[in-house]
Amino acid sequence: MELTRRELVAAFLGSAVAASACRRTRPREPVPGAIVDRAVDVGHKLRGGALPRAAEAQAVDVLVVGGGVAGLSAAWRLAAAGVKDVRVLELDSEPGGTSRSGRNEVSAYPWGAHYLPAPLVDSGPVVRLLREMGAVTGLDAQGYPAYAEELLIREPEERLFYKGDWYEGLYLRAGASRAELAELERFEARMNAFGAARDAKGRKAFAVPTALSSDDAEWTALDKVTMARWMEAEGFRSPRLRWLVDYACRDDYGTTAEGVSAWAGIWYFAARQDGKGERSEGFLSWPEGNGHLVKQLLSSLAPGQVERDVLVHSVEPVEGGCRVDALEAATGRPRAYRARQVVLACPRFVAAHVVAPWREKRPEWLGAFQYGPWVVANLTLSEKPESHGFPLAWDNVFYESRSLGYVVATHQALRMDERGPTVFTWYLPMAGLDVKAEREKVLSAGYAEWEGLVMADMLAAHPDIAPLARRLEVMRWGHAMVRPTPGFLWGPARFAAQESLGESLHFAHSDLGGMALFEEANWFGVKAAEKALKGLGRSDPSWL
Structure with a gap:
C-alpha cells in the first residue's frame, strides 16, 4: 500500500514533523540530486552462492581486507613497523567506511562520522595519529594533551530547535521547571x-x-x-x-x-x-569530518597499496597463511592471494559469509551482533537560511524529529555572519528495535521519498530554505552501526569474536568494541596488526 506524504513523513520522522509539513501548502520544486551509495548492491553478491576463483594466487606478506578505519589503522601500524609487502582490499571506490567524505565546489563534507572527541590522555594510537598530523601542540598544566585551536569546534557549538525557535545547547532549558x-x-x-x-x-x-x-x-x-x-x-x-x-x-x-x-x-x-x-x-572536527583522519591514515601507505572496487568473498586458512579469493567489482574478474597474515577488517555479518570455516559451521556468537541502519544526506545551499532564536551552530538538532538534525560543513571555515554558500549534513538513525524492518524501510525508499523527507525536516526549522537548495545527495548505510544491546558489551559473544582463527587470520572492526566509534575501530585495527606482526616473527613494542 502506497503511503500518503503525511504518512511517509510520520513513519520516518515522527508525527510532529508530519504535522508541520502538512501545514505548508506552498508548492516547491524538487531539489535535484541522487542516492549515491552502491556498496549495498555490490556487497549483496556475497549472498549469491559460489563465485569464480582465480587459478593463480599472488603472494603477499599481509593482506588487509576492508579499507575502513579499522583496516587502514592496521595498515598504518604495519607501515610504521616497516612492513612493506602490505595490501589493502576495499569493496567501495573510496576507502574510509562510515568515515568517508565527499567534496563539491562549495566545501568538503562528511558521509558519516563528523567529529572526534579530543582524547584526555597522552597515550594510545589515537593520540599518536593526532600527533602525526600536527593536531597535538603539547601538554597543558594538568598533563592533558593540548590541541591546535583551529581544529577545536568553535562557538556556537550546538543548538536545539523546538516549536519554532532555536535554543542554545542540547538540554531544553526554556520552560524547564x-x-x-x-x-x-x-x-x-x-x-x-x-x-x-x-x-x-x-x-x-x-x-x-x-x-x-x-x-x-x-x-x-x-x-x-x-x-x-x-x-x-x-x-x-x-x-x-x-x-x-x-x-x-x-x-x-x-x-x-x-x-x-x-x-x-x-x-x-x-x-x-x-x-x-x-x-x-571538546571536539575536533574538519569540513570533511573524520574523512580527514582517513586521509592521514592513507598518507602512511605507498601508492597502490590500497586496491579499490575489490569484493573479497572467501578467506580460507591454509598451511603457511590464508588463501583469499576476490572479484573486481566492475568487471567480475576473479583474483586470488596467498597471504602469510590476514587482517579481516569487516563487520561480523560480512565475515560470516567470507570466512570459509564459518560458512561450513556458523559460530553461535554471530547472532549477538546487531547493526542499525542510518541515512546521511548532504544538502548544498546557495546561502545560509534564516534562523529564529539562537544563531546557526556547528551541530543543529531537531527536538521533535527522529532525525538528529544537521551539522554545517563550512562551520570551521566561515565566520557565522557570512552569508555565503554552505553544505548541511543531515543524519537519520533508524532507531527502531527491529533492525531488519528498519533496514527494509531505508532501502525501499527512492530518491523522491528521501528528498521529500529531508526537505520536510529542514523546512520545519527553516521555512525559507527551499529556494536556497541547489543539490541533495543521499547515502544509505544499511548496517551502519553495531548496537550495544543489553548483555552484549560484557557478554561472551563479543570476546569470542575477537579471537584469531589459527595463527594467520586476525579480526578488526569497531563492532569488536561494541560501539561504532573511531577510537574502537582504530584500537582493534592496531591490535590485529600487532598480532600479524607477531605472526611474521616480529616482536615490536605495542602501541596499545
Missing part, C-alpha cells in the same frame, strides 16, 4: 561520579576505548539492563532529561535508551571526562 533542572543536576553529578570511578587496579570504570575499562562486576552488571530501565529505577523521569539521554544513544549507537544497555548509556556521559564534568577541549 525547578524540579526538572534539579533532576538534570542530579543526573550530571551521577555521570561525573561514574567518570571519576576507578577499580582496585586503577582502571577507569568507563574508559576510551572500551578495552581499557574495568571488568569489575560492580560496573559490568549495568550491561544487563537497558538504559531506559536504569533511568526509571534511579528516578530520572523528566521528559527533557529522557529526551537528552535518548538523543545521546541515537547519536552514538543509532537507537534509543530502550535498545542499549545502561553500561553503554552511562559510558556516553562518563568515559570522555575525568569526573569533573565536560572538558573544555
Whole structure:
C-alpha cells in the first residue's frame, strides 16, 4: 500500500514533523540530486552462492581486507613497523567506511562520522595519529594533551530547535521547571561520579576505548539492563532529561535508551571526562569530518597499496597463511592471494559469509551482533537560511524529529555572519528495535521519498530554505552501526569474536568494541596488526 506524504513523513520522522509539513501548502520544486551509495548492491553478491576463483594466487606478506578505519589503522601500524609487502582490499571506490567524505565546489563534507572527541590522555594510537598530523601542540598544566585551536569546534557549538525557535545547547532549558533542572543536576553529578570511578587496579570504570575499562562486576552488571530501565529505577523521569539521554544513544549507537544497555548509556556521559564534568577541549572536527583522519591514515601507505572496487568473498586458512579469493567489482574478474597474515577488517555479518570455516559451521556468537541502519544526506545551499532564536551552530538538532538534525560543513571555515554558500549534513538513525524492518524501510525508499523527507525536516526549522537548495545527495548505510544491546558489551559473544582463527587470520572492526566509534575501530585495527606482526616473527613494542 502506497503511503500518503503525511504518512511517509510520520513513519520516518515522527508525527510532529508530519504535522508541520502538512501545514505548508506552498508548492516547491524538487531539489535535484541522487542516492549515491552502491556498496549495498555490490556487497549483496556475497549472498549469491559460489563465485569464480582465480587459478593463480599472488603472494603477499599481509593482506588487509576492508579499507575502513579499522583496516587502514592496521595498515598504518604495519607501515610504521616497516612492513612493506602490505595490501589493502576495499569493496567501495573510496576507502574510509562510515568515515568517508565527499567534496563539491562549495566545501568538503562528511558521509558519516563528523567529529572526534579530543582524547584526555597522552597515550594510545589515537593520540599518536593526532600527533602525526600536527593536531597535538603539547601538554597543558594538568598533563592533558593540548590541541591546535583551529581544529577545536568553535562557538556556537550546538543548538536545539523546538516549536519554532532555536535554543542554545542540547538540554531544553526554556520552560524547564525547578524540579526538572534539579533532576538534570542530579543526573550530571551521577555521570561525573561514574567518570571519576576507578577499580582496585586503577582502571577507569568507563574508559576510551572500551578495552581499557574495568571488568569489575560492580560496573559490568549495568550491561544487563537497558538504559531506559536504569533511568526509571534511579528516578530520572523528566521528559527533557529522557529526551537528552535518548538523543545521546541515537547519536552514538543509532537507537534509543530502550535498545542499549545502561553500561553503554552511562559510558556516553562518563568515559570522555575525568569526573569533573565536560572538558573544555571538546571536539575536533574538519569540513570533511573524520574523512580527514582517513586521509592521514592513507598518507602512511605507498601508492597502490590500497586496491579499490575489490569484493573479497572467501578467506580460507591454509598451511603457511590464508588463501583469499576476490572479484573486481566492475568487471567480475576473479583474483586470488596467498597471504602469510590476514587482517579481516569487516563487520561480523560480512565475515560470516567470507570466512570459509564459518560458512561450513556458523559460530553461535554471530547472532549477538546487531547493526542499525542510518541515512546521511548532504544538502548544498546557495546561502545560509534564516534562523529564529539562537544563531546557526556547528551541530543543529531537531527536538521533535527522529532525525538528529544537521551539522554545517563550512562551520570551521566561515565566520557565522557570512552569508555565503554552505553544505548541511543531515543524519537519520533508524532507531527502531527491529533492525531488519528498519533496514527494509531505508532501502525501499527512492530518491523522491528521501528528498521529500529531508526537505520536510529542514523546512520545519527553516521555512525559507527551499529556494536556497541547489543539490541533495543521499547515502544509505544499511548496517551502519553495531548496537550495544543489553548483555552484549560484557557478554561472551563479543570476546569470542575477537579471537584469531589459527595463527594467520586476525579480526578488526569497531563492532569488536561494541560501539561504532573511531577510537574502537582504530584500537582493534592496531591490535590485529600487532598480532600479524607477531605472526611474521616480529616482536615490536605495542602501541596499545
